[in-house]
Amino acid sequence: MRELEPPKxxxxxxxxxxxxxxxxxxxxxxxxxxxxxxxxxxxxxxxxFVWNVIRAxxxxxxxxxxxxxxxxxxxxxxxxxxxxxxRKETLHYLVNILGLSxxxxxxxxxxxxxxxxxxxxxYHTKKDRIYRVVQQITEEDGVHxxxxxxxxxxxxxxxxxxxVDEVGWTTYFGSHVLVKGDKRLADRSWAIxxxxxxxxxxxxxxxxxxxxxxxxxxxxxxxxxxALSLFGRTDVVGEVVDESRFETVEVLAVLKDMPRNSTYKFxxxxxxxxxxxxxxxxxxxxxxxxxxxxxxxxxxxGAKPEDIYASKDDFIDKYLEGEARENYDFYLxxxxxxxxxxTHIEDGGPxxxxxxxxxxxxxxxxxxxxxxxxIFIAALNYVNLSSVQALKxxxxxxxxxxxxxxxxQLIGQLFFETFLTVALAYIISILLIxxxxxxxxxxxxxxxxxxxxxxxxxxxxxxxxIFLIWIxxxxxxxxxYSKLKRSLLIMKNAFSGRxxxxxxxxxxxxxxxxxxxxxGSIVIFRQLNYVQSKDLGFKNQNLIVLDINxxxxxxxxxxxxxxxxxxxxxxxxxxxxxxxxxxxxxPVASVSKNLTDEPAEFSHYAIDKYWLDxxxxxxxxxxxxxxxxxxxSLYVLINEKAASSLNFEQPIGESIWVMSDGDSVKxxxxxxxxxxxxxxxxxxxxxxxxxxxxxxxxSIDYFTIKYHQNPKETIAHIExxxxxFDPDTPAEIHFLDQQWERFYEAEESRSTIILIASxxxxxxxxxxxxxxxxxxxxxxxxxxxxxxxMGANVQNITTLILKDYIILLLISLVVAAPVSWWLFGDWLxxxxxxxxxxxxxxxxxxxxVLLISFTTVLTRIFKIAKxxxxxxxxxx
Numbered sequence: 001m002r003e004l005e006p007p008k009x010x011x012x013x014x015x016x017x018x019x020x021x022x023x024x025x026x027x028x029x030x031x032x033x034x035x036x037x038x039x040x041x042x043x044x045x046x047x048x049f050v051w052n053v054i055r056a057x058x059x060x061x062x063x064x065x066x067x068x069x070x071x072x073x074x075x076x077x078x079x080x081x082x083x084x085x086x087r088k089e090t091l092h093y094l095v096n097i098l099g100l101s102x103x104x105x106x107x108x109x110x111x112x113x114x115x116x117x118x119x120x121x122x123y124h125t126k127k128d129r130i131y132r133v134v135q136q137i138t139e140e141d142g143v144h145x146x147x148x149x150x151x152x153x154x155x156x157x158x159x160x161x162x163x164v165d166e167v168g169w170t171t172y173f174g175s176h177v178l179v180k181g182d183k184r185l186a187d188r189s190w191a192i193x194x195x196x197x198x199x200x201x202x203x204x205x206x207x208x209x210x211x212x213x214x215x216x217x218x219x220x221x222x223x224x225x226x227a228l229s230l231f232g233r234t235d236v237v238g239e240v241v242d243e244s245r246f247e248t249v250e251v252l253a254v255l256k257d258m259p260r261n262s263t264y265k266f267x268x269x270x271x272x273x274x275x276x277x278x279x280x281x282x283x284x285x286x287x288x289x290x291x292x293x294x295x296x297x298x299x300x301x302g303a304k305p306e307d308i309y310a311s312k313d314d315f316i317d318k319y320l321e322g323e324a325r326e327n328y329d330f331y332l333x334x335x336x337x338x339x340x341x342x343t344h345i346e347d348g349g350p351x352x353x354x355x356x357x358x359x360x361x362x363x364x365x366x367x368x369x370x371x372x373x374x375i376f377i378a379a380l381n382y383v384n385l386s387s388v389q390a391l392k393x394x395x396x397x398x399x400x401x402x403x404x405x406x407x408x409q410l411i412g413q414l415f416f417e418t419f420l421t422v423a424l425a426y427i428i429s430i431l432l433i434x435x436x437x438x439x440x441x442x443x444x445x446x447x448x449x450x451x452x453x454x455x456x457x458x459x460x461x462x463x464x465x466i467f468l469i470w471i472x473x474x475x476x477x478x479x480x481y482s483k484l485k486r487s488l489l490i491m492k493n494a495f496s497g498r499x500x501x502x503x504x505x506x507x508x509x510x511x512x513x514x515x516x517x518x519x520g521s522i523v524i525f526r527q528l529n530y531v532q533s534k535d536l537g538f539k540n541q542n543l544i545v546l547d548i549n550x551x552x553x554x555x556x557x558x559x560x561x562x563x564x565x566x567x568x569x570x571x572x573x574x575x576x577x578x579x580x581x582x583x584x585x586x587p588v589a590s591v592s593k594n595l596t597d598e599p600a601e602f603s604h605y606a607i608d609k610y611w612l613d614x615x616x617x618x619x620x621x622x623x624x625x626x627x628x629x630x631x632x633s634l635y636v637l638i639n640e641k642a643a644s645s646l647n648f649e650q651p652i653g654e655s656i657w658v659m660s661d662g663d664s665v666k667x668x669x670x671x672x673x674x675x676x677x678x679x680x681x682x683x684x685x686x687x688x689x690x691x692x693x694x695x696x697x698x699s700i701d702y703f704t705i706k707y708h709q710n711p712k713e714t715i716a717h718i719e720x721x722x723x724x725f726d727p728d729t730p731a732e733i734h735f736l737d738q739q740w741e742r743f744y745e746a747e748e749s750r751s752t753i754i755l756i757a758s759x760x761x762x763x764x765x766x767x768x769x770x771x772x773x774x775x776x777x778x779x780x781x782x783x784x785x786x787x788x789x790m791g792a793n794v795q796n797i798t799t800l801i802l803k804d805y806i807i808l809l810l811i812s813l814v815v816a817a818p819v820s821w822w823l824f825g826d827w828l829x830x831x832x833x834x835x836x837x838x839x840x841x842x843x844x845x846x847x848x849v850l851l852i853s854f855t856t857v858l859t860r861i862f863k864i865a866k867x868x869x870x871x872x873x874x875x876x
Contacts, residue, residue, distance in 0.1 A: 004035065004038055004042070006030075006031070006034050006045070006046055006049040006050075007046055007049065007050060010049060010050045010053045011027075011053075013053060014026070014027060014030070014053045014056065015027070017057060017061070017062055017063060018056065018061050018062075018063070019061060019062065019063050019064070020063075022061055026056055026061070030049060030052050030053070030056075033048065033049075033052065034046075034048070034049045075416060078413050078416045078417065079416075079420070081413075081417075082416075082417045082420055092385065093421070095385065095767045095768075095770060096381075096382055096385050096386070096421055096425075097421060097424050097425045097428065098425075098428075098767065099378050099381045099382060099385075099425075099763075099764045099767040099768065100378050100379075100381075100382050100421070100422065100425035100429075100469070101424075101425040101426070101428035101429040101432060102378065102429075102432075102760050102763060102764055103374050103375045103377065103378025103379070103381075103429075103760070103764055104375065104378070104425060104426060104429035104465065105429040105432045105433055105436070105760075106371060106374045106375070106756070106757050106760050107371045107372070107374060107375040107465065108429065108433055108453060108458075108461075109371075109433065109436075109440050109444075109753075110367055110368060110370065110371030110374075110753065110757070111368075111371060111458070111461055112446075112448070112452060112453060112458075113367065113444050113446065113753065114364055114367060114368045114371075115452075115457065115458070116261065116446055116448055116452075117339065117340065117359055117364050118340070118364070119261055120261050120262070120263060120338070120339035120340075120356060120359075121261070121262060121263050121335055121336075121338055121339060122261070122336070123202065123259055123261065123262070124201055124202045124335065125202055126200070126202075126298060127335050127336065128336075129165070129298055129299045129300075129301070129303075130200055130201070130296065130297070130298055130334070130335040131296070131297045131298075131299065131305065131332035131333060131334050131335065132147065132294065132295070132296055132297075132332070132333045132335070132338065133149050133153060133154075133157070133294075133295040133296070133297060133330055133331075133332060133333070134146065134147060134149075134330060134331055134332075134333045134345055135147075135148070135149050135150075135291070135328070135329075135330050135348065136328075136329040136330060136331060137327055137328060137329075138326075138327040138329075139327070139601070140600065144346060144348070145344055145345045145346065146291065146345070146346055146347070146348025146349070147294050147345055147346070147347050147348055147349070147351055148291040148292060148293065148294065148347060148348035148349025148350070148351070149169075149291055149293055149294065149295045149330070150287075150288045150289070150290070150291055150293075150319075151169075151284065151285050151286065151287055151288070151290050151291070151292055151293050152285065152286050152287070152288060152319075153169075153288075153293070153295050153330075154167040154168060154169045154194070154196070154293065154295045154296075154297075155167065156315070156319060157295070157297060157308075160311075160315055160318070161307070161308055161311075161315075162300070163299055163300055163303035163304075163307035163308055164297055164298070164299060164300065164303075164308070165298045165299060165300040165301075165303075166196050166199045166200055166297075166298040167196050167200075167295065167296065167297055167298070168193060168194045168195070168196030168197035168198075168199070168200050168295075168296045169193075169194055169197075169293035169294060169295050169296065170191045170192060170193050170194075170197060170293070170294050170296070170352060171191070171192050171292050171293050171294065171349075171350050171352075172190070172191050172192065172350045172351060172352040172353070173192075173245065173350055174188070174350075174547070174549065174701070175187070175188050175547055175549040175732055176188075176190055176244060176245040176268075176549075177243065177244075177549065177550075177728070177729055177730065178226075178230055178241055178243070178244050178268065179241065179242045179243035179244070179728075180230045180231060180241055180242055181242070183229070183230055184728070184729075184730055185226070185229060185230060185730070186549065186729065186730040186731075186732050187226075187267055187268065188353050188732075189265060189266055189267045189268075189353060189355070190245075190266055190267060190268040190269065190270070190352075191264070191266055191269055191270070191352040192218075192269075192270045192272050193210075193269050193270065193271055193272065194271075194272055194273075194274065195210065195211045195271060195273070196296075196298075197296060198210045198211055198271075199211070199298065200296050200297075200298045201296075203221075203255050203256075203258075204255060204256035205253050205254070205255055205256075206224060206234065206253075206254045206255065206256055207234070207235065207237050207253060207254045208221075208237035208238075208251070208252050208253030208254060209252065209253055210252050210253045210269070210271050212252060214250050214252055214271075214273075215250065216249070216250070216276065217246070217272060217273055217276040217277045217278070217281075218246040218249055218270050218271060218272050218273070219249055219250045219251070219252040219270070219271045220241060220244065220249040220250070220251055220252065220268055220269070220270055220271065221251070221252050221253045221254075221255060221268065221269040221270075221271060222236075222251060222254060222255070222267065222268045222269075223254070223255050223256070223257050223258070223266070223267045223268070224254055224255065224256055224257055225257050225267065226267045226268055227251075227254050234254055235254075236251050236254060237251055237252065237253060237254060238250065238251065239251045243728075244270075245270065246270060249270070252271055255269075258355075260447055260448070261356075261448075262355060262356070263338055263339055263354055263355060263356050263358075264352055264353075264354065264355055265355035266352070288319055288320065288324075289324070291348060291349050292349050292350055293349075294351060294352075297332060305331070305332040308332060309331075312329075312330070316328060316329070316330075333345070338358075339356065339358060339359055340358075340359050340360065340361040340364060341361055342358045343358055343359075343360050343830075347585050348585070349585060350585065351585065357742070357745065360830075362827070363750055363827070364750075366520075366750075366754075366823075366827070367750055367753055367754065370517065370520075370753070370754055370757045370758075371757065373513050373516070373517065373757075373761065374517075374757050374760055374761050374764070375465070375469075376513065377510050377513050377514065377761045377764050377765060378764050379468075379469050379472060379473065380506045380509060380510055380768070381510065381764050381765065381767060381768035382421075382469070382473050383472065383473050383476055383506065384506050384507065384768055385768060386418065386473055386474070386476070386477050411474075411478045414474055414477055414478055415470075415474045415478070418470055418473050418474040418477075419470055419474075421473075422466055422469055422470045422473065423466075426462075426466055430453075433450075433453065434450065437450050443749055443752045443753065443756075444749050444753060445745065445749045504804065504808055507768065507805070507808055508808045508811055508812050508815075509812075510761075510764075510765045510768060511765065511808060511809050511812035511813075511816075511849060512812035512813075512815045512816040513761060513816075514758070514761050514762050514765050514849050515812055515813055515816040515817075515820070515842075515845045515846065515849055516816045516819060516820050517754070517757060517758035517761050517762075518758050518762070518844070518845040518848055518849065519816070519817075519820040519824065519841050519842065519845045520754055520758070520820065520823075520824055521751070521754055521755045521758045522841055522844060522845070523820075523824040523827075523828070523835070523837070523841065524750075524751035524754060524755075524824075524827075525751060525755065526835050527828060527831065527834060527835050528748060528751055530833075530834070530835050531680075531681040531831070531833065534677075534681065534833060536580070536676060536677040536740075537617065537618075537674055537675055537676025537677055537685075538580060538615040538616055538617045538676045539615065539616040540580070540581065540736045540737045540740055541737055542571075542706055542707050542708070542711075543614070543615070543704055543705070543706055543707075543735070543736040543737070544704070544705040544706075544707060544711070544714060544715065544718065544733060544734070544735060544736070545579055545702055545703070545704055545705075545733070545734045545735075545736050545739075546702065546703040546704075546705065546718055546722065546731060546732070546733055547701065547702060547732040547733075547734075548575075548700060548701050548702060548703065549729050549732060550726055550728065550729040552725070552726045552728065552729065553722070553725065553726040553729060554699060554700060556725040556726065557575045557608075557693075557700060557703070559725055560703060560721055560722065560725050560726075561573045561574065561575060561608070561610070561703065563721040563724065563725070564703065564705055564717065564718055564721050567713075567714060567717040568708075569707050569708055569709055569710045569713055569714045569717070570705055570706070570707055570708070570714060570717070571706040571707060571708050572610055572613055572614045572705075572706045573610065573614065573703060573704065573705045573706070574607065574608050574609075574610035574611040574613075574614040574703070574704050575607070575608050575610075575611070575693060575700045575702065575703050575704075576605055576606060576607045576608070576611050576693075576700060576701070576702055576704065577604070577605055577606035577607075577693075577697075577698040577699065577700050577701050577702070578604075578605055578678075578698075578701065578702065579702050579704060579736060580615070580676060580677065580678040580679075580736075581678070581679075581680075581736060581739045581740045586603050586604070586678065586679070587603075587604045587660075587697065587698045588601045588602060588603055588604055589601070589602055589604040589658050589659065589660050589689055589691075589697045590602075590658070590659040590660065591642075591646075591656055591657065591658055591659070591687075591689055592656065592657050592659075593646065593654075593656060593657070594657065595657055595664060599657070599659055600645060600687070602638075602642055602645075602686070602687045602688060602689040603678065603686055603687070603688045603689070604660075604688075604689055604690075604691065604697050604698055605678075605688060605689075605690045605691075606690075606691050606692065606693050606695050606697065606698050606699070606700060607625070607690055607691075607692070607693060608625070608627070608692070608693050608700075609624060609625040609626060609627040609632075611704070612624055612673065614704050614705075614706050615676075615704070617673050617674065617676055618673065618674040619637075619671050619672070619673055619674075620640070620671075620672045620673060620674055621651075621652055621671060621672040622637070622652045622669070622670050622671030622672055623670055623671050624637070624670075624671060625637075625670070625692050629692070629694050630694075632692035632694065633691075633692050633694040633695060634667055634668060635667060635668050635669070635670035635692065636656070636658065636667045636668070636669055636670060636689050636690060636691050637669075637670055637671045637672070637673055637689075637690040638651065638669055638671075638672055638673070638687070638688065638689055638690065639672070639673050639674070639675050639676070639685075639687065639688040639690075640672065640673075640674060640675045641675055641685055641686060641687040641688065642687035642688055642689060643672050644687075645687045648669075651669045651672060652669055652670070652671070652672070653668060653669065654668070654669050655667065655668050655669075656668075656669065658689065658691070658696075658697065660696060660697040660698075661696075663696045665696055667691070673688075673690070676688075680740075681831055681832060681833045681834075682830060682831055682832060683832055684832040684833075704736070705718060711735075715733055718731060718733065719731045719733075762848070762849065762852050763852075765849070766852055766855075784797055784800075787800070806850075809846065809849060809850060810846075813842060813845070813846050816845075817842045820841075820842075821837055824837065825837055
């Protein structure tokens with residue numbers, strides 16, 4: 001029968017906390033459930049019993065605690081003793097409290113950052129059933145994952161799969177201008193939706209209904225903020241926007257501005273009814289070879305992606321054939337993975353702009369690990385110093401034992417004092433967070449409120465952290481006290497040698513973690529500095545980009561370029577289809593030597609004759625475009641990668657076929673330009689073909705202006721020229737170097753967090769080492785005095801005390817170095833262009849820890865080393 005009993009400790013715990021009037025009923029129910037479950041699995045029954053005991057630990061079930069005068073006096077006396085010792089050993093207590101408070105501050109900061117990262121897009125009520133469809137295409141250079149899917153895919157999924165409850169698609173076509181009366185607003189935070197998207201994603205609708213029937217093929221939904229800007233009020237449902245991407249459109253609904261933790265923050269959404277679109281659109285929307293749409297799926301209740309995958313092959317065979325079928329696959333990408341699990345996915349076509357850049361789950365996990373490492377270092381530090389303090393109180397504890405105190409009372413006092421220390425550290429940490437909160441938001445690139453720290457999601461973190469630090473920190477000294485004997489009364493340093501190995505081991509762990517954090521900070525700093533200072537193959541400083549958002553500007557581009565050049569602040573101006581550091585997709589063209597050859601995909605740029613000079617892109621061989629529109633349209637420029645791919649002995653003058661959208665044109669290579677980076681350094685440089693602006697692949701979309709000085713005056717001049725030739729379209733202007741900074745904005749904020757965590761960990765370790773050196777010096781006071789009498793100098797005394805810690809530091813380096821090499825080498829692998837891990841990383845980390853740690857304690861060592869040896873000998 002004993003084997004069928006629940007865990008005894010759990011039963012004792014239940015009887016200890018549960019009120020007498022409830023105990024029989026609660027225990028009886030739990031025992032009955034235990035015996036029922038034990039017939040299936042004894043192990044499972046015991047686990048469920050423990051879980052039920054924990055669940056029953058509620059305020060209403062707890063025994064009423066009556067604090068009598070004796071109990072109150074006892075804790076009052078403990079508090080008096082604690083604060084007396086605080087005044088007597090202020091330095092020790094400050095080191096303890098500051099170390100813990102710094103660790104807690106960093107932990108809570110990082111927990112807020114990670115919590116926010118993990119909660120992007122999690123406000124949708126159907127989030128567990130929402131998926132994006134990702135196309136998986138096998139190409140010559142490997143498998144690519146694309147968000148852009150075949151236009152008719154959404155309808156086909158809903159028709160063919162019962163597990164699909166709703167589908168929708170969204171797309172985007174660059175900037176648009178909304179006009180109401182004399183108000184004109186240019187914006188990029190918009191998208192095109194089908195009605196199904198409003199059944200998949202959550203939008204807080206203030207007025208109207210985006211799903212209602214409307215006249216014409218499109219309507220528009222706008223946010224409250226945009227309604228106020230465009231109409232001057234929010235009750236605008238049924239009103240008409242005079243001009244838009246789809247000419248005149250009716251306002252179907254007004255939305256509350258989208259939540260801050262949303263990947264997309266649309267200010268306007270066109271609602272399209274595909275069946276009502278013109279005939280030319282019908283062919284476009286039903287074409288399986290055209291991939292312009294991001295497809296979203298809402299699965300039915302209880303359905304799983306596996307229900308789709310089970311018959312996916314038959315589905316693909318139904319709609320695709322030949323080579324397209326062989327290279328094609330798709331999968332469902334859950335909403336929960338959109339923010340942290342999309343770095344491997346390419347747009348592959350038009351895509352709405354991200355309000356919050358994608359992040360990386362491994363990087364967020366790394367930052368979370370850093371937070372736990374810092375608090376772990378702080379806790380180790382506190383345990384170390386608390387155990388030292390307990391040893392120094394051996395005489396006090398022995399006296400109390402002789403006077404009748406038992407182990408329980410001694411340990412109770414220790415736990416009470418530890419709780420006071422942890423509570424003070426917690427209060428200081430909250431104050432630090434409140435003071436530094438604006439600075440934290442700036443470096444983390446976040447905008448949540450301070451109140452989030454005390455939300456219901458965070459309260460468990462507070463309680464668990466404080467409880468664990470309190471219990472663990474008090475446990476080791478409590479073990480010392482439990483073994484204390486009355487005979488130790490006359491031996492002041494009876495325990496002074498106990499636990500040295502454990503304390504040194506804890507210091508070694510602190511050192512190893514600090515070295516790891518320092519190496520990580522250096523690696524991240526060097527890599528980000530490398531990608532920001534690396535030669536991109538062009539100059540991105542002093543470049544202003546003006547978007548071409550209308551046919552009027554496109555047809556007048558030569559006049560606009562010449563008009564912009566008239567300013568004395570402008571060094572050059574040009575036009576192109578795309579710019580390096582593109583915030584939209586970069587078009588591709590299929591290129592081959594002969595029409596019968598398998599074509600390769602090259603990134604495509606269309607430019608005018610000023611573009612190379614504007615960007616300082618070096619022409620290695622051949623000639624630039626001349627500006628003769630007709631003749632230039634027959635020539636191309638290529639980069640070095642493209643020349644290598646085409647494998648001509650002498651590319652200049654050779655002919656190639658350039659194909660796009662079914663058109664094949666034979667063109668001649670006119671020049672070779674040096675390779676330049678047109679994407680972030682996460683991506684390797686690929687082959688590029690550059691045509692004249694007058695081409696069959698892509699029309700021009702941007703002006704680029706290189707200025708000498710006075711950017712404000714230059715922008716004012718650009719706006720003036722734009723208004724002269726395109727008065728109906730507001731100028732949309734960007735600085736190119738700022739766009740390049742966006743590529744690494746997230747990494748910069750994370751690396752700053754890691755750097756701060758590293759600095760704090762070193763400071764905490766230095767606090768701990770200071771306390772331990774104090775203890776070591778105090779314990780060796782008599783020995784130091786004798787050595788000085790025997791002729792030892794300051795250098796000898798310093799070596800005596802520090803040699804063990806130097807050995808510990810060397811051992812820590814040996815442990816931390818390979819772990820750092822492996823982890824940060826794996827992170828660098830994500831970059832196509834990266835630094836090399838070298839030995840100087842570990843030398844710098846070692847020297848930094850050595851200098852910072854030992855600087856904090858050398859003053860104390862010198863003081864005791866220079867003291868009168870007679871006083872040292874008389875110390876005991």
